[in-house]
Amino acid sequence: MHVSPAAAVPVVRSMRDALNRMRRVETVLCPAFPALVTVADLLRPSRIAVGAQNCHWDDKGAHTGEVSVGMLVGNCRYVIVGHSERRARYGDSEQVVRRKLEAILRANLIPILCVGEDLHHFETGMTTEMVARQVVTALDGLQFDADRLVVAYEPVWAIGSGKACDPGTAAAVIGRVIRGVLSEVGGADTAARVRVLYGGSVTDVNAAEYFGQPDIDGALVGGAALKAPTFVGIAQAAQESVPANAGALMLRREF
Numbered sequence: 001m002h003v004s005p006a007a008a009v010p011v012v013r014s015m016r017d018a019l020n021r022m023r024r025v026e027t028v029l030c031p032a033f034p035a036l037v038t039v040a041d042l043l044r045p046s047r048i049a050v051g052a053q054n055c056h057w058d059d060k061g062a063h064t065g066e067v068s069v070g071m072l073v074g075n076c077r078y079v080i081v082g083h084s085e086r087r088a089r090y091g092d093s094e095q096v097v098r099r100k101l102e103a104i105l106r107a108n109l110i111p112i113l114c115v116g117e118d119l120h121h122f123e124t125g126m127t128t129e130m131v132a133r134q135v136v137t138a139l140d141g142l143q144f145d146a147d148r149l150v151v152a153y154e155p156v157w158a159i160g161s162g163k164a165c166d167p168g169t170a171a172a173v174i175g176r177v178i179r180g181v182l183s184e185v186g187g188a189d190t191a192a193r194v195r196v197l198y199g200g201s202v203t204d205v206n207a208a209e210y211f212g213q214p215d216i217d218g219a220l221v222g223g224a225a226l227k228a229p230t231f232v233g234i235a236q237a238a239q240e241s242v243p244a245n246a247g248a249l250m251l252r253r254e255f
Contacts, residue, residue: 005034016046029043053083077110116153136184164206198218204231
């Protein structure tokens with residue numbers, strides 16, 4: 001909740017051309033709802049996708065202040081679901097996250113499913129238990145295309161703290177826990193194909209360390225993306241980490 005529709009225009013314009021030239025990286029801009037249509041219009045046509053930061057699970061109804069997935073269709077391709085702030089501050093339980101995820105998939109949009117542990121669970125050695133449970137609750141028994149699902153590991157204690165999770169530790173959680181659960185619910189091929197991002201104090205300075213880890217497919221970028229040069233730098237680090245013949249990485253920008 002940072003940038004108004006009017007303020008979004010120069011921000012997007014200042015990064016659009018640079019991001020559009022990066023052929024080995026997929027970039028997604030996720031503005032607040034009032035700026036969503038403005039940003040979508042600015043990015044037509046381009047290689048840069050648009051995502052929403054949240055949604056409601058019902059198609060319509062008496063839900064004052066909420067936005068349904070149907071209202072998003074045509075203006076975005078991705079929808080973030082289960083972001084740590086939504087879970088911690090606004091009552092998005094694991095069951096609510098599941099219902100939102102189902103709604104996103106019904107609308108043929110691509111969910112960016114956020115999972116991660118808070119500081120207490122990190123310090124008490126419960127990372128595996130918490131992250132695995134969130135992934136299982138969201139995905140077990142759900143029909144989904146592995147190429148149309150993104151998972152983001154965001155250790156809550158690292159978000160906005162300036163204290164990023166060690167790249168090796170993040171990669172271990174993604175590889176062992178998240179891809180392990182993905183293999184259980186969808187098979188080994190699904191576990192390999194689903195793009196899994198890291199989010200938590202990613203900057204243009206440390207991004208290359210994360211992209212150098214084989215199990216990390218991209219970054220869920222928050223505060224560092226409020227300045228266009230910083231986000232472009234993160235995307236450039238991703239671009240340089242991918243061989244010319246490899247698939248694209250997926251990044252996300254929120255403002």
